[in-house]
Amino acid sequence: MADIRIIRGQRIVPDVEQALRFAGYESKGAAWERAEGMCRDMAPLLRRSLQAKAVLAFTEKRLYVILTLGAAVSRQIDRYQDDGDELAAVLFAAMADTCLFALEQQVLQQLRLICRQKGCGIVCRHEPGSDLPLSVQADAVCETAAGRTAGVTVNAAMALSPEKSMSLVFDLCEDPAVFQVKHDCTACPKTDCPQRQAESAREVRLTCPGGCRVHDYIQSQGTALAMPCGGKGMCGKCRVRVVRGRLPVTPEDKRIFSEAQLAQGWRLACKAVTREAAEIVVPVQEQQGFSALAAEAADEGALSLAADHDYGLAVDIGTTTLAAALVDCTDGKILATATAVNSQRSFGADVVSRIGAACHGKGKALQKAVRRDLTRLMKQLLKDHPGTAARCRQMAIAANTTMLHLLMGWPCDGLGDWPFHPVSLGGKTYRAQEVLGPQSPLADATVTLLPGMSTYVGADITAGIWQCGLASSDDVSLFVDLGTNGEMVLGNKDQRFIASAPAGPALEGGKLTWGTGSVPGAICGVRIERGRAKVRTIDHTVPVGICGTGILEAMAGLVREGLVDETGKLVEPYFHKGFPLASTLDYQRITLSQQDIREIQMAKSAIRAGIESLIERSGISRQRVHQVFLAGGFGYYLDPQKAAVIGLLPADLAERTTAVGNTSLKGAIGLLTGAVTLEELQAIAAGAEEIVLGNDEAFQRLYIDYLNF
Incomplete structure (x- = not known):
């Protein structure tokens, strides 16, 4: 049975200026002044009519809330309409809306105290008719017994009565410190709402000339668009919409889009070729607010720039994201961090796709994309900390071997086929302009590339070995960096075995519907x-x-x-x-399809088979594995027990698993601050024996075994 609480509104008064904006008045003038006078005349009547009340119903997992101003307010609006005074009805209703919002704020303030008393928190706010179906209002009325407690009912059309009533739904959790109750304007379908907060642009409009591949043109204009499948027309991520002109429908379009979507102009940019100029809309929501893992910066209040200190920039170039840190090389403090999406993902989600793109003439474009991303990150960090640019003389970059090749513009022909022949595994120092191009904001700096170990176990893993202490400990540990490739290391200071399992992008969302x-x-x-x-x-x-x-x-x-x-x-x-699983704002169903599950099976099986093959081939007993380190953004948020349920991690090692965050960036920071030397990192890289899983019979056998759950 629900725990029902009643809150009565206290001293609620209408906000006349806000009400006028609700009613559509944009600027002050003669019309504004006349309407303002009417509002002030009606305000006492509104205050007398208010019967503001909220009813809260706590269930096991959810909180339902009904707020109402009472029937008298709605009756007064009806009287104005019956008398033919439409302006008075509109203004009175707008003032009532401000009172309803004021009641909501009072309730939310008291709700925090109630949650603390109950020992629960709120992880998510829902609004029926916005991110939940309007029918949920019936649930809210039922759970709160609103007909009896507040005089609020719901009709067959799922509308609340009295009119000036509203419902809210909150998801509960067990942590009272979590209190996510604010309205999200960016998720609200009322795009013309006067209260709507500004949101960043979610689309870019471009006019593509005739005779060009749409995806290539989008890239040439500096807009990144995800293409996890590498341009094969399989993933459906590079979708664009034609708003003027024509784009022929391809077979891949027909497979991805419904007839209605095709009629609306949706196409796959990777397969679209213009015959004549066409204006397209490019959704870029996914590029905004992309979450990436960096390192923890020092407390802002404790930072001060010292005149005699040197500064440096540490960078992790990941396949999906980039992370950078501005470092005080003298005292070892991290002044600030910044992250961004790796724009190379427009050429494919994994390193194999990008190697293929580079080998087919896209190498310069890939280099330009990552240079542009790095330059933006660097400028952001230096701009936010004036005075550091002139004394920022060092950079350290950790990345996998493919990312280093693409950054440096080295040929990738030797990376795609066995036997692999990388141009370099890093471990050298260059002038900044050699690495970042003539537009580098640090013209006089040097850039050191951390050393890698092999074609598919790069400098990011070398950094992780150092950061987690594998090269200095007697205890045997397993280090796993989960991403589009699952790089892993097993060993201690005496011996270390490395391997790379081709997981693909499914565990990071790539190739899934x-x-x-x-x-x-x-x-x-x-x-x-x-x-x-x-x-x-x-x-x-x-x-x-x-x-x-x-x-x-x-x-x-x-x-x-x-x-x-x-x-x-x-x-x-x-x-x-x-x-x-859920519904989008426009009520499309988000599902896991049977094909999605097959992709997940192949990805998790590759990781698990890689771990088991590494243990089997190394000759190290699994009982000796003291600890498992999970690196990277995905590993940081992973629940090891749930990973064991689907067979991604061995059940006997799940309890010994620790998330260690972005060890690649931490290794680059360590090199700048002197916590580790380049020679020490080179020794770590040289002291590992690689097990090539692609040629390993045990891996092939285990891969088939672990496809099952």
């Missing part, structure tokens, strides 16, 4: 109870897709609930339509 990066609205947490999914999104906004941790938790829930069998087959009725 609704897969996305760590953007606002990405489903990052999933619980499946009694056959229904309950989700949590990044920034608690309306769902837009599902990212890595959400994918893993959804799969763990499906396995636990028996909704997939051991082969990964979804039970009916989900086999053909997919398992529903």
Whole structure:
């Protein structure tokens, strides 16, 4: 039974200026003044009519809220309309809206105290008719017993009565410190709302000339558009919309889009070729607010720039994201960090796709993209800390071997086929302009590339070995960097074995129907109870897709609930339509399809088979593995127990697993501050034996075994 609380509004008064803006008055003038006079005359009547009340109903997992100003306010609006005084009705209703918002603020203030007393928190706010179906208002009325407690009912059209009433729904958690109750304007469908807060542009309009590939033209204009499948027309991520002119419909378009979407102009940029000039809209929401893992900076209040100190920039170039840190090289403090999306993802989600793109004439474009990203990050950090640029004389860059080749413009021909022949594994120092081009903001600086170990186990893993102490400890540890490739190291100071498992981008959202990066609205947490999914999104906004941790938790829930069998087959009725997780703002169903699950199976099987092959081939007993380190953004937020449920991690090692964050960036920082020398890193890189899994019979056998759940 719900715990019902009643809150009465106290000393609520209408906000006349806000009401006038609600009513459509944009600037002060004669019309504004006349309407303002009417509002002030009606305000006492409104205050006498108010019967402001809120009813809260706490259930096990949710809080339902009904707010109302009472029936007298609605009756007065009806009287003005019956008398033919439409202006008075509009102004009175607008003032009532300001009172309803004022009641909401009073309730939210008291709600924080109630939550603390109950020992619960709020992780997400929902609004029926916005991010939940309007029918949820009936649930809210039922749970709050609103007919009896507040005189509020709901009709067959799911509208509340009295008119000046509203409903809210909140997801509860067990942590009272979590209190996410604010309205999200960016997720609200009322785009013309006068209260709407400014939001960043979510689309770019371009006019493509005739005879060009649309995706190539978008890139040439400096706009990045995800293309995880490498331009094969399979993932559906590079979608654009024609708003003027024509773009022929391709077979790939027909496979990805419905007839209605094709009629609306949706096309895949990777396959679209213009015959004549066409104006297109490029959605760029995914590029904004992309979450990436950096390092922890010092407290802003404790920072001060010393005249005699030197500064440096540490950089991690990841396949998906970039991270940078401005470092005081003298005292070792991190002044600030910044992150960004790696624009090279427009050429493919994984290193294999980018190697292919580079070998087919896209090398210069890939180099230009990452140089541009790095320059922007550097300028941002230096601009925010005036005085550091002149004394910033060093850079240290950690990255996998492919990213180093693309950054330096080295040929990638030797990276794609066995036997691999990289141009370099790093470990050398260059002038900044050699690495970043003539536009480098640090013309006089030197740039050191951390050393890698092999073609597919790069400098980012060398940095991780140092950061986690594998090269200096007697204890045996397993280090795993989860990404599009699963690089792993097993060993201690005496011996170390390295390997790389080709996981592909599925665990980071690539190739999945609704897969996305760590953007606002990405489903990052999933619980499946009694056959229904309950989700949590990044920034608690309306769902837009599902990212890595959400994918893993959804799969763990499906396995636990028996909704997939051991082969990964979804039970009916989900086999053909997919398992529903949530709905978007326009009520499209976000699902995990049967094909999505196959992609996840292949990715998790590659990681698990890689771990087991590494243990088997090394001759090191798994009982000797003292600790497992999970590196990278995906690993940082991963729940090891849920990873063990789907077979991504061995169950016997899950309890010994620790997330260590961005060890690649930390290694670059360590080189700048003198915590580790280049010679020490080179010794670490040289002291590892590689096990090539692609040629390993045990890996092939285990890969097949671990496809099952």
